[in-house]
Structure formats: C-alpha cells, structure tokens
Amino acid sequence: MIGYLILSDGTTFEGEIEGNFLEPCEGELVFYTGMTGYQEVLTDPSYKDQIVVFTYPLIGNYGINEKDFESKKPQVKGVVVFQATAQYSHYLAKYSLQQYLNKWNIPYITNIDTRAIVKKIRSNGSQIAAITAKRRVLFEQKLSHQPVKEVSGTKIETYGEGDKHIALLDFGFKKSILTSLLKRGCKVSVVPVHSLNEIHDLSPDGLVLSNGPGDPKQLENQLPQIFELISKYPTLGICLGHQLIALSLGGNTKKLRFGHRGANHPVIDHKTGKVFMTSQNHSYVVDANSLEPLPVHVRFTNVNDQSVEGLVHEHLPILSVQFHPEANPGPEDADWVFDEFLEIYVTARREKVYA
Numbered sequence: 607m608i609g610y611l612i613l614s615d616g617t618t619f620e621g622e623i624e625g626n627f628l629e630p631c632e633g634e635l636v637f638y639t640g641m642t643g644y645q646e647v648l649t650d651p652s653y654k655d656q657i658v659v660f661t662y663p664l665i666g667n668y669g670i671n672e673k674d675f676e677s678k679k680p681q682v683k684g685v686v687v688f689q690a691t692a693q694y695s696h697y698l699a700k701y702s703l704q705q706y707l708n709k710w711n712i713p714y715i716t717n718i719d720t721r722a723i724v725k726k727i728r729s730n731g732s733q734i735a736a737i738t739a740k741r742r743v744l745f746e747q748k749l750s751h752q753p754v755k756e757v758s759g760t761k762i763e764t765y766g767e768g769d770k771h772i773a774l775l776d777f778g779f780k781k782s783i784l785t786s787l788l789k790r791g792c793k794v795s796v797v798p799v800h801s802l803n804e805i806h807d808l809s810p811d812g813l814v815l816s817n818g819p820g821d822p823k824q825l826e827n828q829l830p831q832i833f834e835l836i837s838k839y840p841t842l843g844i845c846l847g848h849q850l851i852a853l854s855l856g857g858n859t860k861k862l863r864f865g866h867r868g869a870n871h872p873v874i875d876h877k878t879g880k881v882f883m884t885s886q887n888h889s890y891v892v893d894a895n896s897l898e899p900l901p902v903h904v905r906f907t908n909v910n911d912q913s914v915e916g917l918v919h920e921h922l923p924i925l926s927v928q929f930h931p932e933a934n935p936g937p938e939d940a941d942w943v944f945d946e947f948l949e950i951y952v953t954a955r956r957e958k959v960y961a
C-alpha cells in the first residue's frame with residue numbers, strides 16, 4: 607500500500623509500505639552509500655534508532671545469512687530502499703531482506719526516490735523523519751539520549767584463550783571488533799558500560815573502546831573514569847571509542863551536517879603519507895581546533911572533508927581511529943591498525959617501554 611517518508615521539516619516522499627502501520631516509526635534519517643553490506647549495517651548497534659536510506663538502488667540480492675550479523679538483531683529503526691528484492695541468491699543465504707525485516711517488525715519503505723531524499727539530507731543536514739501510512743504525522747521526538755546504555759551488554763563475558771588479554775569496552779560493539787581481536791590470538795573480556803570500574807580486576811594488557819550509537823557526550827559522566835583507564839593501559843579507540851578518548855582528554859566533538867556512512871571513505875595516514883579506503887559510520891567528529899592545547903596529534907585525516915580520522919597520544923600508548931578497521935561492511939585495507947596496536951602498543955607496554 608502507499609506509504610510516506612515524512613521529514614520533520616514537512617518534506618514528504620511517497621513510496622510503498624507493507625504491514626501494520628498504526629504507529630509511525632520515527633528516527634534520525636541517515637544514508638549509507640555502500641553497494642553491499644546491508645546485513646552488517648542493519649545489525650550494527652551504532653545505527654540504533656536511525657532510519658537508514660540505502661543509496662544503492664537494488665538491495666537484498668544476496669539475501670541474509672546466519673554468519674554476517676554484527677549483533678543479535680536489527681538495530682535500525684526503519685529502512686528506506688528503492689528496490690528491496692525478494693529474489694536472492696547466495697550459498698549461505700537463509701532469508702530474503704523482507705523476511706528478515708518482517709520477522710523483527712522493522713518498518714521499511716520501497717519504490718521511493720532515494721536519490722532525492724539523499725540530496726535533501728546533503729543540503730539541509732540530517733533530521734528526524736517518520737515512515738508512516740498517513741499523509742501527516744505529529745513528531746513525538748521521543749528519541750533516547752542514552753542509546754549506548756540500551757545496546758551495551760549486561761555482564762562481563764570472556765572469549766578466547768590468547769596470551770594478550772584485551773578488555774573491550776562495550777558501548778554497543780560490533781561482533782567484527784571482537785573477531786578481529788580473537789583472530790589475532792587475544793583473550794577478550796567484553797565489559798559493559800556499567801562495569802567499567804571492574805576493569806582493574808581483570809588486569810588487562812590493553813583496552814579497546816568500541817563503536818556505539820548517538821552523541822558521545824551522552825557519556826559525559828563516564829569521562830573521568832575513561833580518562834583514568836586510558837592513562838593506565840595501552841588503548842585503541844574505534845569510532846565512538848575514539849570520540850570518547852578525545853573528550854576524556856579535554857577535546858571536543860561536533861556533529862557533521864550529514865555523517866559519513868559507506869565503504870569508500872579515503873583517509874590519509876600522516877605517518878606514512880599513504881591513503882587507504884575505509885568503512886565508516888558516524889555523525890560526530892572530533893573538533894581539530896579543540897586538540898591544539900592537548901598532548902595528542904592527528905595521525906589520520908579524511909581526504910574528502912579534512913575531518914579528524916584518528917589520533918595518537920604524545921607520551922601514552924593511545925591510538926584512536928574514527929573509521930572502522932574491522933570493516934564489515936567495507937574494505938579491509940585498515941585491518942593493520944589492530945596489528946599495530948597489538949604488536950607495538952600492547953607489546954611495548956609489556957616490555958615496560960611505557961612503564
């Protein structure tokens with residue numbers, strides 16, 4: 607039946623919806639530009655409460671499998687695609703995209719002008735929108751300001767048996783961060799956000815601060831604790847984790863007009879002069895000006911808009927990246943970040959170079 611995507615400024619796009627739409631689905635409207643990777647996007651906890659527009663016009667042609675989930679369920683609030691195909695072909699596929707979304711009651715709208723929607727967000731900035739069966743909607747704006755607490759785990763869980771013990775601070779971690787560490791022979795304890803004070807008892811060799819949803823400033827109360835932890839242990843921050851490191855050191859973050867979400871964002875490493883492609887999914891960035899008085903330097907910069915893509919601390923073993931070295935979806939060109947962290951930062955610490 608006919609349905610609508612209504613932006614909070616009143617702009618309305620018509621498309622097709624299925625199912626029971628008594629309640630409009632409301633969320634922040636963002637767009638993802640990768641041609642593939644929809645399964646990982648839908649289940650990445652960083653997308654919590656967001657309505658995702660897929661810019662590639664045909665989504666779903668390799669189905670949904672049991673292996674590529676980034677968390678246990680879809681995290682997005684709603685989905686906007688031009689064509690969501692019911693026909694799929696892949697040796698691992700178990701469901702079609704629609705079957706999966708229907709199973710979890712995730713609203714989606716199809717046959718809609720995704721190009722016009724993205725142009726609108728690009729020029730006016732991201733905004734709240736609703737997928738609805740009605741032509742008008744009263745926005746309730748009931749969006750959570752604490753999404754990290756909703757996606758972080760309930761208790762500390764330990765995986766693997768490697769000789770390097772990493773505490774993965776769970777702000778809504780993607781499974782691929784855990785598997786990237788396990789694959790490199792680490793033992794990993796995933797620590798929920800409400801258990802950060804138990805990290806010292808684990809005596810980890812290093813910390814990885816995970817990705818996660820929403821504004822990093824929602825965790826303002828945890829910043830002193832995060833500062834204390836990263837001052838003590840070798841640390842890698844990824845996406846939200848990177849933003850939290852900058853905030854805890856006294857830097858600032860700001861919101862981009864429309865975020866970076868896709869699989870081909872070029873980043874330069876100032877240490878080597880090399881540019882590589884990265885997977886990204888974020889709305890906020892570290893404000894470069896706020897870093898000037900701090901003992902950090904910008905190691906990585908986004909080649910498209912010159913925004914900060916990563917930091918190193920000048921005398922503590924802290925490395926942080928705004929992009930996703932764990933990929934999934936997207937290129938694996940940056941997976942060496944894990945190797946550098948484990949081989950240089952964590953190992954050096956063990957050899958007391960940083961003692």
Ligand SMILES: NC(=O)CC[C@H](N)C(=O)O
Binds near residue numbers: 847
């Ligand atoms: N992937 C992430 O960790 C996203 C970080 C943060 N929620 C942002 O949008 O900027």
